[in-house]
Amino acid sequence: MRPLIATIRLDHLRHNYLLARAAHGGKTLAVLKANGYGHNAVRCAQALADIADGFAVACLEEALQLRAAGVAAPILLLEGVFEAAELAEVERHRLWLVVQSEGQLRMLEGANPAEPFRVWLMLDSGMHREGFLPQHYRAAWQRLRDSGKAESIVKMTHFARADEPGVPMTQAQIEVFDAATAGLPGEESVANSAGMLCHPRARRDWGRAGIVLYGANPLPAGYLQGDALKPVMRLSSRIFGVRELAAGEPVGYGSNFVTERQTRVGLIACGYADGYPRLASSGSPVAVDGRRSRIIGRVSMDMITVDLSDLPEAGIGSEVELWGDAVSINEVAAAAGSISYELLCNIKRAHFAFE
Template identity: 50%
Template sequence: MRATQATVNLAALRHNLSVVRQYAPHSKVLAVVKADAYGHGLLRATPGLEDADGFGVLRLSEALALREAGYSQTLLLLEGVFSADELMAAAEHAISIVVHNEQQLQMLEQAAPQLQHPLQVFLKMNSGMNRLGFRPDAFLAALERLGACSAVKSDIVLMTHFATADDERGVAPALDIFLRGTAGLSYPISLANSAAVLRHSTAHHDWVRPGIMLYGASPVTGVAAASYGLQPVMQLTSEVIAVQELKAGETLGYGARFTAEDEMRVAVVACGYADGYPRHAPNGTPIAIDGRISQTLGRVSMDMLFADLRHLPQAGVGSKVELWGQTVPVDAVAEASGTVGYELLCAVAPRVPFKVVG
């Protein structure tokens, strides 16, 4: 069997959930498991998060899979529903929904006579990200309509999402917009994503919504996940399947992107962009061989990539390779490649087999 595989560490998930509770001890935790639990596998990852107070998903099918697997916690559709059929199914299975536009509000009002079970609704305000949500001047009117709708439970949660929680601008402007727009209301509140959980305690409130931090990657560019006490959950590994001896002036791979200055040994690793490793990773992207840090060389191809063996004389065919995980943080690969850890974790290809430990 081909060597590339990924491992999901449930103990690390449990640890990272405990870190969330350390930072936000008075908040309920809605663990975000959308995008197949950020590439880790929805039903592979959730056993490590079973102590969360709820789960945030994108698709109705994900919520139904969690209900079928026996999860009784709050399940929230983060973009809400898009049809009357989805609305009926959400009500039948006690799945909470976000309402963020007029069409969804009307759908609830029109379906109310047919719904046997009212739904819990999270009402979203657009506090400046300009992606989803009612603008502040329309928010109270939407809330009043939800309060009058028999399809909606009384425990409406008020929410927004921060655009700059991860950088120096912080959450203060958006938080001020939200708090002024909801002044005097006594509903539960949900505001904080991973970056706000870690950096902005004023945004914690009743529910926090951690995502990337649960998987041991950092929501803040340039700040190591380990500095927040987080542990990597996914380890992507492979092995060396060939070694090339280059002479000075010889090149590597497609496009001849690397030229040897002197004689050198190069490892050929059984992992490429068809496995989810970024094709645009440049020369020098960190990689670990037999537990020691090295660097990639040349252009990543579909099924293989190259790594430097100049300082690893004992390494050869069969040597173990970590693309990211315990030794090489996924954020380090992402930073070298000009992207974010979220993308790399979510991009692991279906052909890569997973195993679960811990």
């Protein structure tokens, strides 16, 4: 088989969840949307089943996949429902749901469940993507309570810039949240991954651990020092071709890389069709048999060329780590002008191995 392997270390996943939960100090949902950020949501849920307080997904179909696999823990629908008909499935499968708009609120008011729903009511505290504006939030909360359709109401919001610790917007959003929800009973959920790690005022009843679960630090260098987080996915391939080029020779599409010296080039089985970012071309780090090197030339659809000039022992069959232990996914994302979230979610054609 094509030697592109995404190795998923489930023990690292458990380690990261426990670290995030301890940092938050309260109950914590493990966010498994987008197929567990590309890690296989079912396998991740099963690995966390005995320690997680619950899970969160984007939508109903993701929740139903987990229920079909036997996941019995609470599951929150972060986007809520899109049609009133979905509420029957929410009730049948004992799902929790976010209400973030007037339309969703009306759906609940018009529903006739045998038992009331567990609702998380979203406040727009400044991100302006979803949720009720502060001046409308209290009325929405009152309508939910008066409807009798909500067993409980968790007050929640979402941060726009929690991964930028020096930016005051997060503290401003917390203040907006506290003012808008003052005096309203019920639990609260404010912190995403970055909020859990470095914004103490955001640590409330429920945290929502997303990217931190998978071992990619959401914070800039200097925060969460050392080996606290462990990368869950290790993406690796192997060299299947080697050639020697003289100085002045182009490599790859567009000839945008030209050798400056005699260069030994390795060809590896991975490309943008596999989910590796095309823009992470010349200079993006890799590790060949554990030693760091770099990509040279453009990333092709299913092949990448790497520099073996200073690695005389490397050759056909040598392992190449694209990200994982020797190469941080954040480094690769920076080289591609992207973020670790996107890279992880895009891995599609690799063979997945679970440890």
